[in-house]
Amino acid sequence: MNEAAITLDGWYVLHDFRSMDWVAWKMLDDEERQFAIDEFNMFMEKVNQADENKTGAHALYSIIGQKADLMLMLLRETMDELRELETEYNKLTLIAYTVPTYSYVSVVELSNYLSGESNEDPYQNPHVRSRLYPELQRSQYICFYPMDKRREGNDNWYMLPMQERKDLMLSHGKIGRSYAGKVKQIISGSVGFDDYEWGVTLFAEDVLQFKKLVYEMRFDEVSARYGEFGSFYVGTILDKEKTIKFLEV
Numbered sequence: 001m002n003e004a005a006i007t008l009d010g011w012y013v014l015h016d017f018r019s020m021d022w023v024a025w026k027m028l029d030d031e032e033r034q035f036a037i038d039e040f041n042m043f044m045e046k047v048n049q050a051d052e053n054k055t056g057a058h059a060l061y062s063i064i065g066q067k068a069d070l071m072l073m074l075l076r077e078t079m080d081e082l083r084e085l086e087t088e089y090n091k092l093t094l095i096a097y098t099v100p101t102y103s104y105v106s107v108v109e110l111s112n113y114l115s116g117e118s119n120e121d122p123y124q125n126p127h128v129r130s131r132l133y134p135e136l137q138r139s140q141y142i143c144f145y146p147m148d149k150r151r152e153g154n155d156n157w158y159m160l161p162m163q164e165r166k167d168l169m170l171s172h173g174k175i176g177r178s179y180a181g182k183v184k185q186i187i188s189g190s191v192g193f194d195d196y197e198w199g200v201t202l203f204a205e206d207v208l209q210f211k212k213l214v215y216e217m218r219f220d221e222v223s224a225r226y227g228e229f230g231s232f233y234v235g236t237i238l239d240k241e242k243t244i245k246f247l248e249v
């Protein structure tokens, strides 16, 4: 049997996408709308406590295009915490004025393709920990998409020997590293959790860097031969002020 990569698994991740029901939202009177905004801000402050305590992280973005208006990305230590927060979010007054459009469930993942032999416990390594339990910088832009590695005929990633996959991932990593300081990636595994095998979440200050990186990777064998992609979502950050502006009628 072919050798599976060994994964290190960090925080569980929920990407939650909603579209605003502007017609219904506009029909509220000012007081009701203000209540919904205040309640939403309180929820976001609560969510942010985990970021401050380093027991989780979150990102709130406004999605461009018709696939969604809001994207909340939540990272927590357990799937149960995610489930609880999701329920709390669903019960918010504001969220009653949205329509769910997509969601993605995964866990932050690092594979051993490029890690050397070592006797240390990787979960104690500060660099590894910062990748598995990432602090989210408030980057201006986010890009999310789910993906698979192809399993078709001669192009079957899962039939490649370990060494061949390592060589291919080396080239992938090289391209990725040339975007250091421009694009930060969080790869989360979703085999057994959701419809694709990975969620790819990218953060950048310059939105064009997403296009440049994703395009360059398309020519790299891992993506060119084996990559299969779901829908792409691109968004711009919503801080408290921008949220208020976004919800203004």
Ligand code: VOV
Binding pocket: 005, 109, 110, 111, 112, 113, 114, 147, 149, 169, 172, 173, 175, 176, 177, 179, 183, 184, 185, 187, 198, 200, 213, 214, 217, 218, 223, 227
């Ligand atoms: C922003 C830059 C960037 C960098 C530096 C980077 C580096 C690396 C390294 C070193 C490794 C392997 C070890 C690990 O960390 O797991 C990976 C792993 C992975 N990647 Fe990556 N990737 C990036 C970026 C990056 C992008 C833009 C994509 C989407 C591909 C595309 O065509 O749209 C991607 C995908 C993945 C996936 C799905 C995996 C898991 C593959 C598996 O089979 O397990 N990735 N990636």
